[in-house]
Amino acid sequence: MKASVQVFAPLQNDLILRAARGEKTERVPVWIMRQAGRYLPEYKKAKGDKPFFATCRDPELVSELxxxxIRRYPLDAAIIFSDILVIPIALGLTVANDPGQGPVFADPVLEPSDVDRLNPDPDMTKELGYVYEAITLTRKKLEGKVPLFGFVGAPWTLMKFMVENVSAGPNPNRARRFLVEFPEAGKKLLKILTDAVINHLVLQIKAGAQIVQVFDSYGGELGPKLFNEMELPCLKRIALEVRKKLKESNMEPVPMVVFAKDAHFAIEDLASSGYEVVGLDWTIRPTHARRLAETKVTLQGNMDPVMMFASKDEIRKGVKEMVQKFGTQRYIGNLGHGVLKDTDPDHLGVYIDAIHEYSEEMNASA
Structure with missing residues (x-):
């Protein structure tokens, strides 16, 4: 897929890109993890009974979702509707069920020989072309209104799903045990995943993604030792190699976000790992995160998603406190994880509006 053949409308709102690069913004930009999803009645109507992974493979439906x-809220970015588990599928694992309906994979990775049956170098354009087609289509339909996010799962988080079949129920030690019991096979699997992540990100950017996020949803489970030894080198390599491959294709790099949930111990390392933005979950104090990250990166987050079930006044109060602690510069508003499926869309709207309102007030009085 050649980036040069894509022609898109000029961008009208570049707030999130400026914030990611550390440039001055007149208000705090905001987007929401899982903003395209089950909490919206229009999502349920458009998707109907179509299975989840079949939905991901339908570029027209993906674009609509x-x-x-973006139609409902004054968000500062869209994020392509997809799933982190498209990469294990591209590597050769067989889908057993949609997420939330039991084991996702019929053939999980349980021992070193299972790593050997994966395809370490899949044709990503062939396997995941539906993602890139959806990105290009969505960029065109956005008509420059806001930037479009692409995303991937981080190698460790993908490995956890591949080993533990997370949707089948908790089995929190199997993947970490695999890394310790079979370290060479664990490193081999993480390398295969890292290579796939890099290629998937580059192809998303070539298709039209203007900013990308790496979701390490289970990063904190590793703890400092395993995270530093096994996962951090993968995350650093992703940031480095994506930029290198774009440069080789005569393309400008795009801002990159790393979100390692519960990995408080790694904030200083993540701030120096090559990403412009470090996403934060709701369990860390904004002021503490600022001290750890210093001014090296932009921070993103971090309201607890359950706060969307509070009263509208409590949501506004929480937003005001959050923005005051993070400050209005080098900051992107978001939740500390994905929006929950039973969230009232009106309450999320209050959250989004309040971030804009309070940050504009703070900037005006500065």
Whole structure:
């Protein structure tokens, strides 16, 4: 897929890109993890009974689901509707069920020989072309209104799903045990995943993604030792290699976000790992995160998603406190994880509006 053949409308709102690069912004930009999803009635109507992974493979439907929250809210970015588990599928694992309906994979990775049956170098354009087609289509339909996020799962988080079949129920030690019991096979699997992540990100950017996020949803489970030894080198390599490959294709790099949930111990390392933005979950104090990250990166987050079930006044109060602690510069508003499926869309709207309102007030009085 050649980036040069894509022609898109000029960008009208570049707040999130400026914030990611550390440039001055007149207000705090905001987007929401899982903003295209089950909490929206229009999502349920458009998707109907179509299975989840079949939905991901339908570029027209993906584009519609991606655009729904942009029509409803004054968000500063769209994020393509997809899933982190498309990469294990591209590597050769067989889907057993949609997420939330039991084991996702019929053939999980349980021992070193299972790593050997994976395809270490899949044709990503062939296997995941539906993602890139959806990105290009959505960029065109956005008509420059806001930037479009692409995303991937981080190698460790993908490995956890591949080993533990997370949706089948908790089995929190199997993947970490695999890394310790079979360290060479664990490193081999993480390398295969890292290579795939790099290629998937580059192809998303070539298709039209203007900013990308790496979701390490289970990063904190590793603890400092395993995270530093096994996962951090993968995350650093992703940031480095994506930029290198874009440069080789005569393309400008795009801002990159790393979100390692519960990995408080790694904030200083993540701030120096090559990403412009470090995402934060709701369990860390904003002021503490600022001290750890210093001014090296932009921070993103971090309201507890359950706060969307509070009263509208409590949501506004929480936003005001959050923005005051993070400050209005080098900051992107978001939740500390994905929006919950039973969230009232109106309450999320209050959250989004309040971030804009309070940050504009703070900037005006500065």
């Amino acid at each position: 991606t655009l729904q929250p």
